[in-house]
Amino acid sequence: MNIAIGNDWQNWSGSVTAQPQLISHPKHLDQLSTTIKSAPGPIRIAGTGHSFTPLVKSQGTILSLDYFSGIVSHDSDKLQARIGAGTKIGALTRLLYDINQALPNMGDIDKQAFGGGLGTATHGSGVTLGAYHTQLTAMQIVDGQGKIREFDRATDSDAMDAMGASLGAFGAITEVTIQNMANYRLRRRRWAEPVKDVLDQFDKRMAAHRSAEFYYIPFSGQALFLASDITEAPAGTRPPTEDDDALGTLRKLRTCLQRFPWLRRKLIGSAIARLPKEDYVGEWLNVYASERNVKFNEMEYHLPFEEGAAVLHQIIRLLEEKFPHVYFPIEVRVVAPDNIWLSPFYKRASCSIAIHHDAREDPQPYFKAAETIFRAHGGRPHWGKMHNLKAKELSALYPRWADAMAVRRDMDPGNRFVSPYLADLLGIDL
Numbered sequence: 560m561n562i563a564i565g566n567d568w569q570n571w572s573g574s575v576t577a578q579p580q581l582i583s584h585p586k587h588l589d590q591l592s593t594t595i596k597s598a599p600g601p602i603r604i605a606g607t608g609h610s611f612t613p614l615v616k617s618q619g620t621i622l623s624l625d626y627f628s629g630i631v632s633h634d635s636d637k638l639q640a641r642i643g644a645g646t647k648i649g650a651l652t653r654l655l656y657d658i659n660q661a662l663p664n665m666g667d668i669d670k671q672a673f674g675g676g677l678g679t680a681t682h683g684s685g686v687t688l689g690a691y692h693t694q695l696t697a698m699q700i701v702d703g704q705g706k707i708r709e710f711d712r713a714t715d716s717d718a719m720d721a722m723g724a725s726l727g728a729f730g731a732i733t734e735v736t737i738q739n740m741a742n743y744r745l746r747r748r749r750w751a752e753p754v755k756d757v758l759d760q761f762d763k764r765m766a767a768h769r770s771a772e773f774y775y776i777p778f779s780g781q782a783l784f785l786a787s788d789i790t791e792a793p794a795g796t797r798p799p800t801e802d803d804d805a806l807g808t809l810r811k812l813r814t815c816l817q818r819f820p821w822l823r824r825k826l827i828g829s830a831i832a833r834l835p836k837e838d839y840v841g842e843w844l845n846v847y848a849s850e851r852n853v854k855f856n857e858m859e860y861h862l863p864f865e866e867g868a869a870v871l872h873q874i875i876r877l878l879e880e881k882f883p884h885v886y887f888p889i890e891v892r893v894v895a896p897d898n899i900w901l902s903p904f905y906k907r908a909s910c911s912i913a914i915h916h917d918a919r920e921d922p923q924p925y926f927k928a929a930e931t932i933f934r935a936h937g938g939r940p941h942w943g944k945m946h947n948l949k950a951k952e953l954s955a956l957y958p959r960w961a962d963a964m965a966v967r968r969d970m971d972p973g974n975r976f977v978s979p980y981l982a983d984l985l986g987i988d989l
């Protein structure tokens with residue numbers, strides 16, 4: 560869990576705080592079942608609190624599944640592993656590596672619980688690579704009546720599709736079976752180039768690598784492009800991460816040069832263009848994720864892939880013309896379509912655009928203005944990142960919404976997992 564002092568809880572960025580009556584860490588299934596039946600409601604399940612939305616907030620009980628961790632069993636032929644849903648992704652990668660299994664893709668950090676990643680459709684980048692929930696083949700979940708239920712894709716494909724992106728709304732996921740691949744190495748390259756060149760050939764550029772993504776650096780005209788491809792070459796040394804230093808520099812330039820945008824553009828542009836290219840080979844688990852020490856708040860919308868380049872143009876213009884105090888880069892990724900009913904990637908190849916804001920300042924004016932653009936292009940918000948949508952708007956974005964809600968009612972007829980935030984989000988009368 561993220562931060563718990565006494566009974567106070569807060570998320571990673573500090574944007575959500577809660578004072579639940581109880582923070583519970585059940586050690587086994589019986590205890591978990593009893594807690595769900597009898598603890599003060601609403602009951603919200605926490606991963607590590609890395610969501611920016613109040614999904615975990617509760618005045619009743621916050622439930623941590625930290626004890627449901629590790630590899631329960633594995634199948635070396637099928638390359639599948641049964642894992643505790645409370646396992647932190649970083650720890651999971653090391654456990655999997657030791658049994659020659661690998662996650663096909665990862666997001667920017669590895670601090671989340673795997674169950675938390677499933678909770679919000681957490682994803683990395685790559686036109687052929689899906690979010691974590693696309694690895695699911697089976698799950699064990701304790702429902703709102705404290706009953707332990709098992710589902711398997713082979714026999715319960717509807718239930719798996721309904722609960723794959725779970726929002727913690729169906730029950731406490733205790734174990735999942737995931738389809739992995741054999742260990743592999745990645746060649747990771749990073750270089751700067753004019754963003755115009757990337758956007759002119761967006762489709763081709765994003766499909767040219769197994770994993771491709773880029774950051775637009777505000778006021779620079781430059782994109783930092785990151786590409787990863789599987790290689791047989793031996794692993795080398797990963798260069799030190801520059802995240803904190805680079806953000807510190809961008810912040811200083813913002814503060815000194817806010818009134819001289821042309822000078823700011825010139826200085827940032829030439830600094831970015833001079834950044835050394837990065838090119839190294841690493842084992843998969845040492846390549847995808849990095850540290851994020853500077854606190855920010857974030858909004859990310861998943862757009863139809865073909866809208867990506869046009870929307871990014873508009874977001875860049877918005878930032879540079881209306882919000883010159885923003886210095887965080889804009890992150891652009893691509894995600895493969897899937898069949899999970901509440902997945903923002905449901906049946907659609909997606910381009911994800913993420914905008915960030917210093918956690919010490921109010922992000923809403925910038926985020927709300929950007930949200931208007933994202934929504935005008937059919938964007939679906941990341942469940943774990945700031946957005947202002949409620950059930951009415953969300954249900955129109957998800958063709959299987961009503962079916963997912965029917966499964967939710969079956970799993971939690973007494974609304975034990977429904978907080979006021981969830982009631983608004985999912986359209987549930989409390």
Ligand SMILES: Cc1cc2nc3c(=O)[nH]c(=O)nc-3n(C[C@H](O)[C@H](O)[C@H](O)COP(=O)(O)OP(=O)(O)OC[C@H]3O[C@@H](n4cnc5c(N)ncnc54)[C@H](O)[C@@H]3O)c2cc1C
Binds near residue numbers: 572603678680682726
């Ligand atoms: C620095 C940073 C970097 C990030 N990078 C990325 C990224 O690259 N890609 C991306 O897609 N997102 C990213 N995110 C968002 C983050 O991955 C998601 O918000 C994720 O859900 C957080 O996982 P968590 O373990 O902290 O879960 P929490 O935020 O604690 O919970 C998220 C949801 O999952 C539910 N949940 C958790 N565990 C269970 C369980 N066992 N059973 C049922 N429900 C459960 C909760 O109830 C809640 O609804 C990032 C966030 C931060 C702060």
